[in-house]
Amino acid sequence: MRKNNFITKFYTNVSKKKMQGKRRFDKGHGFPYNRPFIANKLKRPALSTARQRLPFWRLIAGGHVGVGFALTNAPQNDTSRDTHTASAWLGVLHMKGTAIMKQCEEIHNVVKHDQHFLITTHVRSDGDGIGSEIALYHALVGMGKTVFIANDSPTPQIYKFIVPPEGMYIHPQTPKDRPDVVFALDSPTRERLGKIQEIIPPDAVIINIDHHISNEYFGAINWVAEHMCATGEIILSLLKGMNVEITPDIATALYVSIVTDTGRFMHSNTTPAALKAAAFLIECGARHEEISRNVYNTNPFNLLQLHAQVLNTAKLHAGNRIATVWLTKEMLEKTQINAIDTQEFADIPVSIDGVIVGVLFRDMTKPNWVKVSFRSRNGFDVNEIAGKFGGGGHKYAAGCEIEGNIAGVQQNIVEVLEKALLQKNSGA
Numbered sequence: 001m002r003k004n005n006f007i008t009k010f011y012t013n014v015s016k017k018k019m020q021g022k023r024r025f026d027k028g029h030g031f032p033y034n035r036p037f038i039a040n041k042l043k044r045p046a047l048s049t050a051r052q053r054l055p056f057w058r059l060i061a062g063g064h065v066g067v068g069f070a071l072t073n074a075p076q077n078d079t080s081r082d083t084h085t086a087s088a089w090l091g092v093l094h095m096k097g098t099a100i101m102k103q104c105e106e107i108h109n110v111v112k113h114d115q116h117f118l119i120t121t122h123v124r125s126d127g128d129g130i131g132s133e134i135a136l137y138h139a140l141v142g143m144g145k146t147v148f149i150a151n152d153s154p155t156p157q158i159y160k161f162i163v164p165p166e167g168m169y170i171h172p173q174t175p176k177d178r179p180d181v182v183f184a185l186d187s188p189t190r191e192r193l194g195k196i197q198e199i200i201p202p203d204a205v206i207i208n209i210d211h212h213i214s215n216e217y218f219g220a221i222n223w224v225a226e227h228m229c230a231t232g233e234i235i236l237s238l239l240k241g242m243n244v245e246i247t248p249d250i251a252t253a254l255y256v257s258i259v260t261d262t263g264r265f266m267h268s269n270t271t272p273a274a275l276k277a278a279a280f281l282i283e284c285g286a287r288h289e290e291i292s293r294n295v296y297n298t299n300p301f302n303l304l305q306l307h308a309q310v311l312n313t314a315k316l317h318a319g320n321r322i323a324t325v326w327l328t329k330e331m332l333e334k335t336q337i338n339a340i341d342t343q344e345f346a347d348i349p350v351s352i353d354g355v356i357v358g359v360l361f362r363d364m365t366k367p368n369w370v371k372v373s374f375r376s377r378n379g380f381d382v383n384e385i386a387g388k389f390g391g392g393g394h395k396y397a398a399g400c401e402i403e404g405n406i407a408g409v410q411q412n413i414v415e416v417l418e419k420a421l422l423q424k425n426s427g428a
C-alpha cells in the first residue's frame with residue numbers, strides 16, 4: 001500500500017523534473033552539479049566525508065543526472081510508458097527510495113561536520129518560511145552551532161511573537177558570521193531568496209528544503225517534498241531524523257508553519273499527515289492558543305479598514321468563475337499598512353460562491369510592477385498559469401510579478417484565465 005503510493009509519487013516527481021530540466025539547463029546551473037557545489041569542490045580540497053559523498057547522492061537524490069537519462073523516455077502517464085525503459089525504471093525506484101531515506105542522514109552529516117549556519121527563506125516571508133526557520137534555528141542552537149537567520153523582507157507583524165530575541169536579521173542588516181552551510185527554506189528558486197543571495201559565500205553548501213512544485217533544485221542537497229503540507233512538516237521530519245528533542249519553542253514555530261500553510265487546516269493540503277504532525281506538535285507543547293490569538297485574532301483597526309477597501313474593488317468575470325480584487329500603493333499609504341501584512345488578502349476573492357479562480361493584484365514597491373496572487377479550487381491549476389509569467393507556487397496557490405499597471409495587468413490575466421477555463425471545460 002505504502003509502496004504503491006510511493007511509486008505513484010515518484011513517477012509524478014520524475015515527470016515534473018523532466019519538465020523542469022530544460023529550465024535548469026538554460027540557466028546554466030543544476031547540472032551536473034550546481035555552481036556552489038563546484039566552487040565548493042574546487043576551493044576546498046579537504047572536504048568532509050559528507051561533502052565527498054555529495055556528488056554520489058546528488059546523482060540519485062536529485063533524480064536528474066544518470067537517472068534522468070534512463071527516464072528520458074518515460075512519459076508523464078506511467079500506465080503507457082515504453083517497455084524498454086521499465087527495467088531502468090525499477091532500478092531507479094529502488095535507488096530513489098534509498099535516497100529519500102538517506103536525505104535526513106545526508107543533512108545530519110553536514111550539520112555534524114560544520115559549525116556556522118545561515119538560515120533563510122523566500123522574499124515576503126510567510127508563516128511557513130518563518131516558522132521553519134525559527135524551528136531549525138532553535139534546533140541548531142541546541143546542538144551548539146553558531147546560527148543566524150537572515151531574510152530579504154521584514155517579518156509580518158503577526159509572526160513576531162515567535163522571533164527569537166537574537167540571531168534574526170532583516171536586510172540590509174546582515175550577520176557578520178560567514179556560514180559554511182546555508183539552509184534555504186520554502187523557496188522554489190535561488191532568486192526568490194532576494195537580496196540574501198548576495199551574502200551567500202560561493203563555497204557555502206546550500207541545503208534546499210521546500211515543498212513547492214516549482215522548485216528548481218538549486219541546492220547541493222535538495223529535499224523537495226511536494227506532498228508535504230508545509231516546509232515546516234519537512235523540518236519536523238528532519239529534526240526527528242536527527243534525534244532533536246522537539247521543545248515547546250520548536251513545536252510552536254512548526255505549528256505556525258503548518259496552520260498557516262494549510263489555511264487553518266482548510267486547504268486541500270490538509271492531509272492526515274498534516275493533522276498528525278499538528279497533533280504531535282501540541283503534544284510537544286506547541287502554544288496553539290497563543291498562535292491563534294497572534295496570527296488570526298489580533299487585527300489592527302487600520303488593517304480591517306484596508307480589508308474593507310480591498311473588498312470594495314471585488315469584480316466577477318467569465319460568468320462569475322473568476323473574481324478579482326486589487327490593492328494600490330495609495331490604499332497602503334493611506335491606511336499606513338505594510339504590504340507584508342496583507343498576505344491573507346489573496347484568499348478573499350476565491351471564497352466567493354461559484355468562483356474557481358481568485359486573483360489579488362497589488363502595486364509593488366518597484367514602480368509600474370504588479371504582484372499577482374492566484375488562489376483556485378475544483379482542480380484548476382494556478383501554478384501553471386503563474387509559470388507562464390515567470391512565477392509559480394502550488395496547484396491551488398501561486399503568484400507572479402508582471403510589469404504594468406493594475407488595470408492593464410488585470411485585463412491581461414483575466415483573458416488568460418478565461419482561455420484556460422475554457423480549455424479545462426472542453427477537457428483539453
Ligand SMILES: [Mn+2]
Nearest residue numbers: 128186231261
Ligand atoms: Mn510553504
